[in-house]
Amino acid sequence: MxxxxxxxxxxxxxxxxxxxxxxxxxxxxxxxxxxxxxxxxxxxxxxxxxAFTDWNGTTEANFIGLDNFGRLFQDAVFFRAFINNVTYTGIFLIVPIAVGLLGAYLLAGIRHGQVVYRLLYFIPYMFASVINTQIWRYLLHPKHGVGAFLADHGITFLDFAVFGRRSTALYGIVFVDGWHTWGFLVVLYLAAMTQVDKELYEVARLDGATRLQQFRHVTLPSIRPTLIFSMLIIFIGTTLVFDHVYILTGGGPAHASEVMSTYLYTQAFENFDVGYAASIGVILALWVSVPLSIFYVLRRRGWQI
Amino acid sequence: MLKSGREHSTIPNHVILMTLAFIAFMPIAILFMNAFKTTAEIGRNPLGMPSEWHYENFTEAWEVGRYGTILRNSVVITGGTIVGTLILAGSGAYALARLKLRGGDLLTFYFLVGTSVPAQLFIVPLFIMWRNFGLINTQLGLIIIYCGLSSPFATYLLRSYMVSLPEEFMEAARVDGATNWHIFRHIIMPLSWPGFVTAALVVGLSSWNEFLFAVTFLTDPSLKPISTGLFAFQSRYSRDWGLTNAGAVIMILPIIILFLILQRRFVEGLTQGGLKA
Known part of the structure; x- marks a missing residue:
């Protein structure tokens, strides 16, 4: 005891x-x-x-190895969707970022009204996809919208159904999504630009640098981490884009604006091809993880990106 | 003198900035104005000010669009998500920031990258799982999903907030024999309320606006939140612009008002990821 x-x-x-x-x-x-x-x-x-089965969501699933992936590589619609995603990302990495940088740089250079501009630019970013599409389906409508207005004044390049044409549907969607995003980038870049040491600009000015040169040699290098980060989130966001495409065109006409997410959605919830849809999900996840892993590895190694 | 002489004029800045403001603002203004027009007037005057302000679109949207119901659904789903996420993420962040957990760094890293697991990878299996649990077409089911989706971000945000709190308070309390719960409840939570407000705004906005999971998991019209409710409404009354615009205005008005009041916090929360980099 x-x-x-x-x-x-x-x-x-x-x-x-x-x-x-x-x-x-x-x-x-x-x-x-x-x-x-x-x-x-x-x-x-x-x-x-x-992704390695032929499951249809209800009956027995069979293991089929890499068959789904083999099918994907021969699927013309999936290829179209992938190319559309790459186009989407490519445009987004150029246009909204350029507008964002322009807006932020100009905002950083003014003393009065900064708050009001920032507020106005940021509001569209708060809107749901259903709102953006409501606004622009109207404004890009051939009968009521901007195109009709211009046509009344003799300018007839926009008075057609942007989302109904195979050649323009995707670009129309990118435009709507871009309108929703650029203001966010302005605010993001502006926050980074206000951190830049004012003396660097002073020195550049004394050396006789123009505004463009100051932007190129002082601003851009100083905000590089934020810029790279924004490119990363744009890459991810545009690769996974679903809402705007689904609401505006559903991927049509004739798959002209199909993206990987909408194709996955159709395969899973309309064709009940769960295994095939899952393999698209795996490809998407892999594609997104490429820049993400490069980013984290470089950060780990102490690169100032 | 020399310096000011070399300063650039800001007039060109304002010209371009105003053009940008016009691009951001005009579409919203037109959405609002058209919500107050009759269909006949939209045909005659598609982009201008309404000649007479009509409120019928709003009353009609309220009746035929069942806006009373879908607004209530949205409030329930958004409110449930905010409360659920803040409880999960708040206590989780406390554990990560202040209680020494083995593998805590790894978990923190998970919550940083956890937000980048694409929904496309898990939405289909999640749907099947939710079907087996009987959670399809229940608001609770969607709230749990939203909590899962937004808690990594909220945890990361709150953790960085709690890490920055001064150590002395907690040390003093610990010496006095305070329990973990006491420290969390009476020291950490009162001190980190600004973090909670920011997290609540970001989480609230994203669940208010969310579309993909809402359209997949809630198909019963009487349960739909405003995003998919408006989508169904748009498809049904696609030619009645006044009516659908009124529906859209009802959805964004609370957001705009809240944004004007709490602008700084919204911007801070939504750009957080970018600023950390």
Whole structure:
């Protein structure tokens, strides 16, 4: 009895330090981990597994190896969707970023009214996709919109159904999405530009640098981390784009504005080809992870990007 | 003198900035103006000010679009998501920031990159899982999904807030024998409320606007939130611009008002990711 008591106490001590005390800390994060596991991690792992099956969502699934991926590489619609995504991303990396940089640089150079401009530019970014599409479906309507207005004044290049033509549907969608995004970039870049050391501009000015040269040699290098980061989030956002395409054209006409996400959606929820849809999801995840991993590896190595 | 003489004029700046403001603002103004026009007037005067302000579109949208119901649904879903996310992320962030967890750094890293797992990878299996759980066409089901989607970001945001709080308060409390819960409830939470407000705004805005999961997981018209409710409305009354514009105005008015009041916090929260870089 007298011998066992301290041993039990020791056991209790071990139990307490290795179980009770950690539990008292972990209990704060366990609910968060469970919800994340249920909503994101478990379904993501299932998604990867489904990609190697021919499952239709209800009956038995068969393991079919890489067949879904083989099918994808021969699927002309998927190829079209991939090219459309690349086009989407390419335009987005140029136009909204250029407008964002222009707006931010000009805003950084004024003293009065900065707050009001920033406010106006940022409002469209707060809008849901259904709002942006409501606004621009009207403004790009051949009968009521800007095109009709211009046509009344003799300028007839925009008085047609932008979203109804195979040659213009995708660009119309990119435009609407870009209108929604550029103001956010202005605000993002402006915040970075106001951090730039004023003396650098002073020195450049004394050296006789023009405004363009100052922008090129002082502003751009100074905000590079923010710029690179914005390109990364644009790459991800445009690769995964769904809402604007689904609402404006549904990927049509005749797949002209199809993107990978809308194609995945059709395969999963209209054709019930769950395995095939899952393989598109895997390709999307891989494609997004390329710049993401480069970014993190370079950051880890201490690159100032 | 020399310096001011070399300063550039800001007039060209204002010309371009006003053009940009026009591009951002005019489409919104036209959306609002057309919400107050009759269909006949939209035909005659598609882009200008309404000659007479009509409110019928709003009352009609309220009745035929069942806006009372979908607004209530949106408030329930958004409110539930904000509360759920702040509880999950707030306590999780506290554990990551202040309680020494083994593997805590790894978890923090997960919450940083966890937001970049594309929904396209998991939406289909999640749908099947939710079907088996009987959570399709329930608002609770969508709220749980939104909590899962927004909690990594909120956790990261709140963690960085809590890490920056001064150590002394907590040390003093610990010396006095305070428990983890006491420290969380009476020291961390009151001190990090600005972080909670910012997180609530970002999470609230994204669930108010969310479309993909809402259109997939809630198909029953009486359960739909405003984003997919408006989408259904647009498809049904696509030619009635006054009516659908009124529906859109009802959806964005609360956002614009809230934004005008809490502008700084919205901008801070939504650009957080960018500024950290």
């Amino acid at each position: 007298t011998k066992a008591a301290p041993r039990q106490a020791a056991h209790w001590q071990v139990f307490k330090t290795h179980f009770v005390e950690p539990l008292g800390r972990w209990i704060y994060i366990i609910p968060l981990l469970i919800v994340n596991a249920v909503v994101i991690i478990i379904p993501s792992v299932s998604g990867i597994l489904y």
